[in-house]
Amino acid sequence: MIAVWIVLGVVALLVISFVVGFNRLVRLRNEVNTGWSNIDVTLKRRADLIPNLVEAVKGYAAHERGVFDSVTEARASLMRAGTPGAAAQANEALTSALGRLFAVAEAYPDLKASQNFLRLQDELTDTEDKVAAARRYYNATVMRYNTKIQSFPGVLYAGALGFAGREFFSADEGDHAVPQVDLSPQE
């Protein structure tokens, strides 16, 4: 009789730990999704600013065709990007194309004094900061989520129940070692 109770107790414990673990996975997955939609929103906002910026600069420096093309191109590939990794790569390409655009703008004092241009430049810097902030949250949650489904006991059932590992928002393919909290002293 005692053996039956022990078996029942063990089964009950297993069921409870499974339910708790499963619910935690669902919560983590939701946090990852929230994190990704935060990144998505800021990336869209960033992309939306580009046409206006290109127009503003064209008014003063119409012949700098190559720079405009590379910015427009980078924006298009950012809009197309389907995965976090691809989006991160496209975003970095856009940042460097914009860097060239702003470098070109240095040569046009009228442009640099234009209120419209200054405002757009300021907004773009801001969206860049926002992407960085959203990325920090997203990568931290992906880290927690992936750890959970790759470690015991989650690894036993996560795959079977459709919890797939998620990709970091990172331009570097091998960059999977993003620490959740870097507790080492800075500088």
Added chain:
Amino acid sequence: MTLQEQIRANRFRSVVLIGGFAVIVLILAALLAAALDVWVGAFALAGALIYAVFGVISSRGMVAAMTGAQELPPEQMRPIQRLVDNVAIAAGLSVTPQVRIVDDPAPNAFATGLTPGKSFVGITTGLLATMPKRELEAVIAHEISHVRNRDTRLMTLAVVFAGVIALIANIAFRTMAYGGGRRDGNRGGPIVIVLAVVGFLLAPIAAGLLKMALSRRREYLADATAAEILNDPEAVALALRRLELDPTTVRHADVSVAHMWIESPTHSVKDAPPGGSALAGLFDTHPPLESRIAALEQAGGFRLPDDLPPDQPFLATIGAGGA
């Protein structure tokens, strides 16, 4: 704990708090009814409930009024609102709390609101004038942590409830002391009167202690969360050290909102000798800054340098028109 679990834990605490409040109010009302009259008890009960509901609903406006936190025109607020937006994004909030400015030379900050969308972060002009960007961000991250973990809601409930209980107890005690009970004689006998007096004296003390105990544990948690959000525990510790070294305290400090600020606006904490009496510690809303810094140093494995970095204050970097 995941974010959702922290929020759920706080939601649970809110429910317990509401339950505990209901029990205390019921006991007080019952004591009143026993000692004086059934109608006095019923009247106190109804009054307490109306006051509590009204208090919670209007808490946001009340906090703004008590602290003097104002909204400034958007163009003046932009640099600081941006900082808050970015910290909120890094914290994983989908809506960003508003920023309001408290015109006060003492560096300090607080957060309030029942939900993240209806919250605001209050920042003193003194904070903008003394903190460099990195440390200002740390202070904001601490406040955003309170919003994100729903500490602000829990604290709002605790404060309103503590206020209601203190008020009823006060009125009841006065009524009894000044002859309310004499009208129809000592209906309940001396034992009931003694019980009632003890109850009325203890209730506000219990409520106040509860409010403070809630706040103090939360400060450590918010410091840790801020360090995690920014990935920079040293910035949080530096900000706390700068607050500690600053001699000014907030002018508008009202005792009923003392628990909200990142640094206690009352003198009791600052002036307490290190390792001072435990009884004094019992009534503080905040743990001493020194032990909060020590907790961060221990978790982060670093030691703060003796001198603070000579970085420019945020206000100077954005031009004086900021706020």
